Amino acid sequence: MGKVLAGLSGVLAIAPYIALVKIGELLLQAYTTDTAVDSDAVWRYVFLLINTFAVRLFVIGLALSVTHFADVKISTLIREMTLHRLSHAPLGWFSSTNAGRIRKAVHDDIAQIHTLIAHQPVDVIQAIITPLALVGFAFTIDWRLGILAVAAIPIYLGVTARMMRDMGEKTVEMDLHLTRVSATMVEFFTGISVVKAFGTVGKAHKRYQDAADGFSQFYEAWVTPMLRGSSLAGASIAIPVLLAINLGGGSLMVASGWVSPIDVLATTLIALMVPSSIEVLAGMVWAYQLAGAAALRVTQALETPVLPQSDSVQNPQGNRVVFDAVSFAYGETVAARDVSFTLEENTVTALVGPSGSGKSTIAMLLARFNDPDSGRITIGGVDIASMPTHQLYRQVAFVLQDPQLCRMSVRDNIALGRPDASFEQVVAAARKAQIYEAIAALPQGFDTIVGQETNFSSGQAQRIAIARALLIDAPILILDEATAFADPESEAEIQNALSLLVEGRTVLVIAHRPESIAGVDRIIILDQGEVSACGRHEDLLDHPLYRKLWASRQRLTPSDVNEENS
Structure with missing residues (x-):
């Protein structure tokens, strides 16, 4: 409909x-x-001029209204589909995907498609129909004046066509550069406080600087020749040139008695209008290239891998967790290889091992941030891959090293996993997590907006995360060294909160400090993604890797460790 109305407005352009x-x-x-x-x-023609001009404006407005309504509807639908797709993506996918790319796909790229949907149909049809209609009318006046009206157009089109060569490939390449700049900028500014604290700003922003320099060099090499061509093309359809061609040639025809001065004036005005329509068309080609690249990225976002979801709720028989020959790899890097062990109900099991041994990967597989490449994980005999997401996260809760607080009220942050929880339940969870006093001291209490009206220390944020887990009351708990970044005072309060949290639950602890898990029910030693040994603390003292972990942590020799634990 929008294209039809645009075509009608193009035809109406000849009426004036x-x-x-x-x-x-x-x-x-x-x-x-x-x-x-x-x-x-005269007045009849004046009214014709005014009325057709008004009708043309109305038709253009109606056409743009149709396409803009379509744009709003389609953009909303695409955003909903993209967010729905991303909401079902493996949580591990977000760790491997730059936040700048996600933001660009969800926000910038969808906004870029606006031109493709809301303006391109109307503007392109007008840019085609209007000059054709005007030139056609010019030839009906006199074929010789019609030729003069379009005499400069072949030069303009020839130069423009030369400039537009490889436009598609160059546009995609430019967009890749911009995406890289956006991604590295997000990385740099996200970690600016850390890099400043360690005095490594120069090194930290190098990736962003390199990305910006790469874009600058590419853009300069691409655009400089285009600017020269654009100047030549613009000069060929400049007003003085068109006036010289049409008035000069038209004057000679008038002198020869071939045409009247009115005919020359009409075709000259047409000659002045045609290039502007062609320039609109050329500009839309550029916008179409950008929107096409954006549409490609939106399509890729809509093809984000998702975790298979089951609609049938299966009831686990207890909270016993079994890893059965589980393997997982990040691309070519194997993070877990044929891992098998059991977490018995109401026990605390710790995963220890050097950095990169696969501790976090195995724990995140239990939380189903990703699915295993092979093997399976069961809770109470039920494969977690066959559990609906909402059921799984009623069974499994986790407290990670770096708790993320959302820009919402403290109450909503605590109730993130149970939005239907009552205020009394939220307060009770905060008390158990040793964070109630800090929240109550805020000006708005539990209604204080995090990140806007207050900010919490890492220790306080950790206790809010513990309050979340307490409120969910899941029978299985994953702890990723919750006290790793806490100050001594906060660490004691966090430990007290954790003591309440682990009580009566099946707990998997990712241990970075071996001394913090000496009293757990079972310790699993991981090495290069494989289970190296299992047992209690006293059973593993002779294990070379376990002795090495203790020695490196306490800065003791292996013999000192043996004496300390004898």
Whole structure:
């Protein structure tokens, strides 16, 4: 519909010129014959001019309304589909995907498609139909004047076509550069506080600087020749050039008696209008290239891998967790290889091992941040891959090293996993997590907006995360060294909160400090993604890797560790 209305407005564009020609003929006839002007006929053409111009504006407005309504509907649908897709993506996918790319796909790229949907149909059809209609009218006046009206167009089109070569490939390449700049900028500014604290700002922003320099060099090499060509193309359809061609050639035709001055004036005005329509078309080609690249990225976002979801709720028989020959790899890097162990109900099991041994990967597989490449994980005999997400996260809760607080009230942050929880339940969870006093001291209490009206220390944020887990009351708990970044005072409060949290639950602890898990029920030693040994603390003292972990942590020799634990 929008294209049809745009085509109609393009045809209506010739009506004012018809009216001007007729009015000019009436005035010229009256002047040459020294008679009175037929004012009634003049007013008829004036009304025709005004009315057709008004109708054309109305039709254009109606066409743009149709396409803009379509754009709003489609953009909303795409955003909903993209967010729905991302909401079902493996949580591990977000760790491997830059936040700048996600933001660009969800926000920038969808906004870029606005031109493709809301303006391109109307503007392109007008840019095609309007000059064709005007040039056609010019040829009906006189074929020689019609040729003069378009004489400069072949030069403009030839230069423009040369400039537009490889436009698609260059546009995609430019967009890749911009995406890289956006991604590295997000990385840099996200970690600016850390890099400043360690005095490594120069090194930290190098990736961003390199990305910006790469874009600058590419853009300069691409655009510089285009600017020269654009200048030549613009000069070929400049107003003085068009006036010189049409008025000069038209004057000679008038002198020869071939055409009238009114005919020359009409075709000259048409000659001045045609290039502007062609320039709009050229600009839309550029916008179309950008929107096409954006549409490609939106399509890729809509193809984000998702975790298979089951609609049938299966009831686990207890909270016993079994890892059965589980393997997982990040691309070519194997993070877990044929891992098998059991977490018995109401026990605390710790995963220890050097950095990169697969501790976090195995724990995140239990939380189903990703699915295993092979093997399976069961809770109470039920494969977690067959559990609906909402059921799984009623069974499994986790407290990570770096708790993320959302820009919402403290109450909503605590109730993030149970939005239907009552205020009394939220307060009870905060008390157990040793964070109630700090929240109550805030000006707005539990209604204080995090990140806007207050900010919490890492220790306080950790206790809010513990309050979340307490409120969910899941029978299985994953702890990723919750006290790793806490100050001594906060660490004691966090430990007290954790003591309440682990009580009566099946707990998996990712241990970075071996001394913090000496009293757990079971310790699993991981090495290069494989289970190296299992047992209690005293059973593993002779294990070389376990002795090495203790020695490196306490800065003791292996013999000192043996003496300390004898």
